[in-house]
Amino acid sequence: MIELQDVTVAFNGERAALRQVSVAIGRGEFVYIVGPTGAGKSTLLRLLYCDAKPTSGSVVVDGQRLGEMRAADIPRLRRRMGVVFQDFGLLPDRNVYENVAFALRVIGAGRRRIRRNVPDVLELVGLIHRPDAFPRELSGGEQQRVAIARALVNDPPLLLADEPTGNLDPDTSLGIGDVLDRVNDLGTTVVVATHDKHMVDTIRKRVIEIGNGRIVRDEPEGAYDGRAPVSG
Amino acid sequence: MRWSSAVFLCEEAAKSIRRNGLMSLAALSTVTIALAVFGGSLFGLYRLHQFVAAQPTQFQIAVFLSVELPRSGVAEIERQVRGIPGVSDVSLVTKEAALAELCEQDRQRGTQVVAALAGANPLPDRLDVHVTAPERSPEVATALKDRRRFPGIECVRDERDVLETLLATSRLVRNVGGTVAILLFLATGVVIQNTLRLTVLARKNEIAVMRLVGAAPSFIRMPLILEGVFYGVAGGIIAAAVVQFAASQSSRYIGKFQTPIAQGLPPAPGVGTVFALLAASGLALGIVTSVLSVRRFLK
Numbered sequence: 001m002i003e004l005q006d007v008t009v010a011f012n013g014e015r016a017a018l019r020q021v022s023v024a025i026g027r028g029e030f031v032y033i034v035g036p037t038g039a040g041k042s043t044l045l046r047l048l049y050c051d052a053k054p055t056s057g058s059v060v061v062d063g064q065r066l067g068e069m070r071a072a073d074i075p076r077l078r079r080r081m082g083v084v085f086q087d088f089g090l091l092p093d094r095n096v097y098e099n100v101a102f103a104l105r106v107i108g109a110g111r112r113r114i115r116r117n118v119p120d121v122l123e124l125v126g127l128i129h130r131p132d133a134f135p136r137e138l139s140g141g142e143q144q145r146v147a148i149a150r151a152l153v154n155d156p157p158l159l160l161a162d163e164p165t166g167n168l169d170p171d172t173s174l175g176i177g178d179v180l181d182r183v184n185d186l187g188t189t190v191v192v193a194t195h196d197k198h199m200v201d202t203i204r205k206r207v208i209e210i211g212n213g214r215i216v217r218d219e220p221e222g223a224y225d226g227r228a229p230v231s232g
Numbered sequence: 233m234r235w236s237s238a239v240f241l242c243e244e245a246a247k248s249i250r251r252n253g254l255m256s257l258a259a260l261s262t263v264t265i266a267l268a269v270f271g272g273s274l275f276g277l278y279r280l281h282q283f284v285a286a287q288p289t290q291f292q293i294a295v296f297l298s299v300e301l302p303r304s305g306v307a308e309i310e311r312q313v314r315g316i317p318g319v320s321d322v323s324l325v326t327k328e329a330a331l332a333e334l335c336e337q338d339r340q341r342g343t344q345v346v347a348a349l350a351g352a353n354p355l356p357d358r359l360d361v362h363v364t365a366p367e368r369s370p371e372v373a374t375a376l377k378d379r380r381r382f383p384g385i386e387c388v389r390d391e392r393d394v395l396e397t398l399l400a401t402s403r404l405v406r407n408v409g410g411t412v413a414i415l416l417f418l419a420t421g422v423v424i425q426n427t428l429r430l431t432v433l434a435r436k437n438e439i440a441v442m443r444l445v446g447a448a449p450s451f452i453r454m455p456l457i458l459e460g461v462f463y464g465v466a467g468g469i470i471a472a473a474v475v476q477f478a479a480s481q482s483s484r485y486i487g488k489f490q491t492p493i494a495q496g497l498p499p500a501p502g503v504g505t506v507f508a509l510l511a512a513s514g515l516a517l518g519i520v521t522s523v524l525s526v527r528r529f530l531k
Binding site for chain 1: 234236237240437438440441442443444445446447448449451452
């Protein structure tokens with residue numbers, strides 16, 4: 001699904017955010033990207049959704065070589081992935097249903113598809129009972145569920161989440177982790193950049209640790225701080 | 233494009249026009265004023281052009297003959313006038329025919345001039361002299377005013393002064409109206425651009441989400457372009473109504489003064505033409521400004 005080969009990213013001649021990074025993530029995997037602030041986690045995700053370009057090396061996502069991709073082809077690639085951020089990015093003047101449907105309407109989806117997909121994805125994230133609520137009426141966890149629903153409503157094979165639990169308390173974070181795990185169980189590849197030790201240590205998945213722009217650890221079912229006893 | 237997508241784009245444009253409130257109103261009123269001045273100038277210029285174009289066929293010099301002149305003398309002067317270079321035709325209007333003309337004018341205007349004459353006819357015989365081209369009329373008029381050559385001519389009246397005033401007015405309307413219209417067009421462009429810039433800021437979140445979920449760039453731009461087109465077309469239609477109202481009021485006013493020079497003027501452009509022209513100008517202004525704004529603000 002994702003393959004990075006010797007990828008270096010440097011912005012305006014500054015110190016490289018990523019240096020000689022090589023990693024492969026298979027279809028249907030769930031991967032945490034961990035590391036201190038400024039290590040390069042978000043840059044790695046930005047590369048994947050074409051918000052940053054590699055200075056050198058190759059990035060392949062879903063069979064597409066991104067470095068050589070024309071700007072006009074980026075929207076088509078982005079329809080094949082969902083992206084979730086720490087600040088949710090919901091539209092305050094639209095309710096839950098409209099926020100989720102918005103992602104389909106702007107890519108020209110028909111009404112029938114919208115009527116079918118939106119309830120399905122709201123069911124998946126556990127918000128089928130609140131379609132008429134506005135973002136201001138929702139808790140942080142519920143808002144993030146709406147953001148996840150919006151990212152998934154187009155049935156993308158890849159979900160990228162950049163600090164999805166950064167604004168949430170530990171229990172709510174775990175709820176979001178469970179939603180992401182459920183999404184992954186349905187076959188979607190999930191890549192989560194996070195600082196959330198509790199979630200990483202509780203919902204055990206592959207962990208890739210980045211430090212100073214390099215991959216310093218890559219272990220299956222890893223813990224946030226390296227090898228730790230598997231809970232339960 | 234699907235029907236539902238077209239509806240969605242229109243809804244988004246309408247939402248942003250409502251959200252911009254006062255700024256939208258400012259954009260709309262500026263477009264209206266600019267197009268009203270533009271349309272008004274164009275309308276006035278076109279009418280003047282119509283008038284000037286009609287002159288070669290209707291321009292004439294009225295030559296009033298001495299009342300003591302016998303009919304044979306009238307015929308001799310008519311023969312001599314025909315020989316003046318630049319004269320295309322001469323027609324005699326006898327004092328009896330002139331009185332009949334005056335009666336007809338009384339009837340049309342509701343005046344009582346002929347009745348006041350109490351049966352007398354003080355009118356002289358008149359020669360209506362047509363020239364081959366309007367620019368020949370000064371030399372023809374000068375020749376006719378030569379007292380030694382034409383002692384039987386009492387008075388020569390041509391519409392040269394009126395024509396020259398109208399031509400000067402035409403130039404003034406063209407220059408001032410054109411300059412004001414261009415300046416207002418530029419100002420309108422700036423106001424529409426600022427409004428769309430506010431729209432881009434207000435829609436920052438929507439635009440970010442649209443980009444993230446893979447909306448085509450044209451789909452992201454379209455609500456902004458529709459908004460610009462709305463300002464242009466709506467402003468054009470309101471401006472057309474203003475121009476049409478002003479034109480009808482001014483023709484009603486001018487119609488009160490029947491002058492020989494105004495006779496034979498072709499009819500004014502129709503309501504449909506004025507609306508179509510100004511709506512099309514507004515559409516062009518809206519499209520050009522919004523496309524430039526989108527290129528500038530939506531990089």
